[in-house]
Amino acid sequence: MMKALVNKKSSEQASETEISVNHQKLIDATIETIAKRGLADTTIAHVAKRAKVSQGYANFRFKSKDNLLISxxxxxxxxxxxxxxxxxxxxxxxxxxxxxxxxxxxxxxxxxxxxxxxxxxxxxxxxxxxxxxxxxxxxxxxxxxxxxxxxxxxxxxxxxxxxxxxxxxxxxxxxxxxxxxxxxxxxxxxxxxxxxxxxxxxxxxxxxxxxxxxx
Amino acid sequence: MMKALVNKKSSEQASETEISVNHQKLIDATIETIAKRGLADTTIAHVAKRAKVSQGYANFRFKSKDNLLISxxxxxxxxxxxxxxxxxxxxxxxxxxxxxxxxxxxxxxxxxxxxxxxxxxxxxxxxxxxxxxxxxxxxxxxxxxxxxxxxxxxxxxxxxxxxxxxxxxxxxxxxxxxxxxxxxxxxxxxxxxxxxxxxxxxxxxxxxxxxxxxx
DNA sequence: TTTTGTATTGAATAATCATTCAATTTTTAT
DNA sequence: ATAAAAATTGAATGATTATTCAATACAAAA
CATH class of the missing domain: 1.10.357.10 (Tetracycline Repressor, domain 2)
Structure with a gap:
């Protein structure tokens, strides 16, 4: 399965503005989840499922739920x-x-x-x-x-x-x-x-x- | 300790508008807790503590947290x-x-x-x-x-x-x-x-x- | 191909919290 | 004063959930 960085030119460092697909997928999923279920009922599990990544990854990628929400x-x-x-x-x-x-x-x-x-x-x-x-x-x-x-x-x-x-x-x-x-x-x-x-x-x-x- | 109904005339049934002190104490405590901590961080335990009743009582009195919030x-x-x-x-x-x-x-x-x-x-x-x-x-x-x-x-x-x-x-x-x-x-x-x-x-x-x- | 580093998983952990309920205290009636 | 009823407690329960991390999958380099 291809779940890596996008736009990453081989052998080159990713520029600061380059952001992984998963990063954006998770942010989109967070906003959708809040809209569908409300902030009180927005769990990492729901967001991860919607973004089609594992629960552990969602947390790892943003370090914390709090950080994901702020982002x-x-x-x-x-x-x-x-x-x-x-x-x-x-x-x-x-x-x-x-x-x-x-x-x-x-x-x-x-x-x-x-x-x-x-x-x-x-x-x-x-x-x-x-x-x-x-x-x-x-x-x-x-x-x-x-x-x-x-x-x-x-x-x-x-x-x-x-x-x-x-x-x-x-x-x-x-x-x-x-x-x-x-x-x-x-x-x-x-x-x-x-x-x-x-x-x-x-x-x-x-x-x-x-x-x-x-x- | 005196923790009963107020305004209750002895031997008479409480009128419908008569409401226990604890009822109002809990509602006040709920509003104060939401104001101080936010809805997300408003727990029965916090509300009960602020209202100076036990946690079990708060739940018993309003049947559920949801019901307390609606009230x-x-x-x-x-x-x-x-x-x-x-x-x-x-x-x-x-x-x-x-x-x-x-x-x-x-x-x-x-x-x-x-x-x-x-x-x-x-x-x-x-x-x-x-x-x-x-x-x-x-x-x-x-x-x-x-x-x-x-x-x-x-x-x-x-x-x-x-x-x-x-x-x-x-x-x-x-x-x-x-x-x-x-x-x-x-x-x-x-x-x-x-x-x-x-x-x-x-x-x-x-x-x-x-x-x-x-x- | 093999090695090495990175990305991702998913199950385990520990904390939090609403709810329950048997036990206790307080009030009311006799 | 005593018994019966009602109010109140607080500890136990079970569910939920963020976070961790060892194991696995994958990609890049050699």
Whole structure:
């Protein structure tokens, strides 16, 4: 059976970014298991079975369950970050179109689906007791907020909007997203991605009254 | 040692609402333990110790750990409900003052503190896997939303506001509250109760432009 | 092919924890 | 005061689970 490193050029050292298939298989399996069974019921045995490796290997590969969970959260965080980072960087696109893309991304089915959300909230629920979880979440939030404020600031200038500061708009948006994600988990029949997205657009419409693209 | 029922009139049957001291002691201890250690690390032994009863008794009294957790969530939910129910019912108070009281309540230190929030989120994180948790949370949300929409509807009439429907305003507020609670957990230095409350007031200011009380 | 090093297995271990229940204490009724 | 009933204890049980590690499979080198 072939269960070794991938991309490993023969006789050459693996680069630092090269990671074994099993590493990623285990992270995927962890996220899937949390989504399917909840964090409380996520055991190394379940994860290993889903990743199709032995239980002993899963532990060996990540040194501990704790470490596997942290790596999975980090992966989730990186994945999300990649999705918005590139939108913020599209400097040639109009700021308002850019923020609309951010909103679309935050409520795309790839990001805002019950499985992903339940995993996020599972980690959130432990944030108070695990400094490493907190650090990952805080870092993520900080960069997102920073970029968001900058973007809102541009829009405020264009729209000549002075009543609401970039920080206020950014924080309000951010909290709405978190809250709506939670509600998607509770009642996906009512809180469809479309519903949530429109609610947020409507919020922006209340701030930028003359801007039709939010309607 | 005196460890029996309270309020029990001699020779009379205990009324249905009469509940033993130990019952409440155990629920309080459960909530405190979840707040201090997290749901994952909340064991019957820890709860019993905190409630100063034996481990065997805790289990006996609630039949199972699961049942104890459900009772604790229900208690938390009832406690919160009591805090807003009476505000919604103050029909002699101006609707805008009433909604401001709702906001003040949602960000009062009794409701929006890290301990309580962490317990809520602990339960939220299991909602997808425990129908009984989901039912309690959904019922709560439903009544709250219903009352909130009615209140917003009154305000819309007074303010002659037609752009934003009561449902939209209510949902936006509700998601903001959930999101901000989450953020209080992450970074209470930045997200003080005052900060959160003002952010929400500012949102209402954006809807009811001519109403100074939200400023 | 043989040797050597690495990857992977799976069964054993030890710790944790919910639950049970016989024994004990406390309360109530007579 | 005594007996009967109810409340409460705490130690034992059995199930679950992370972690370890000796044994095996595999890949690369010679």
């Amino acid at each position: 999975s959260l980090q992966y989730l965080s990186d994945e999300y970050k990649k999705s918005w980072q590139k939108i913020f960087e599209e400097k040639n696109i109009d700021p308002i179109d850019r923020i609309i893309r951010i909103i679309q991304n935050d409520f795309s089915s790839k990001i805002a689906n019950r499985n992903k959300i339940s995993v996020w909230i599972a980690f959130y629920s432990e944030v108070k007791f695990r400094p490493s979880y907190l650090a990952i979440c805080q870092r993520q939030d900080e960069i997102y907020s920073q970029q968001m404020e900058k973007l809102v600031s541009e829009i405020n200038n264009i729209a000549n909007q002075k009543e609401f500061t970039p920080k206020e708009v950014s924080e309000t948006y951010h909290s709405m997203v978190d809250g709506l994600w939670q509600r998607i988990l509770f009642d996906p029949k009512i809180y469809t991605n479309e519903f949530c997205k429109n609610l947020v657009l409507k919020y922006f419409k209340s701030i930028y009254v003359n801007e039709d693209r939010f309607a | 604790s969530l229900q208690y938390l939910s009832d406690e919160y409900k009591k805090s807003w129910q009476k505000i919604f019912e103050e029909k002699n108070i101006d609707p805008i003052d009433r909604i401001i009281r709702i906001i003040q309540n949602d960000f009062s230190s009794k409701i929006a503190n890290r301990n309580k929030i962490s317990v809520w989120i602990a339960f939220y994180s299991e909602v997808k896997f425990r129908p009984s948790y989901l039912a309690i949370c959904q019922r709560q949300d439903e009544i709250y939303s219903q009352q909130m929409e009615k209140l917003v509807s009154e305000i819309n009439n007074i303010a002659n506001q037609k752009e934003f429907t009561p449902k939209e305003v209510s949902e936006t507020y509700h998601s903001m509250v959930d999101g901000l609670w989450q953020r209080i957990l992450f970074d209470p230095k930045i997200y003080t109760n005052e900060f959160c409350k003002n952010l929400v007031l500012k949102y209402f200011k954006s809807i009811y432009v001519n109403e100074d009380r939200f400023a």
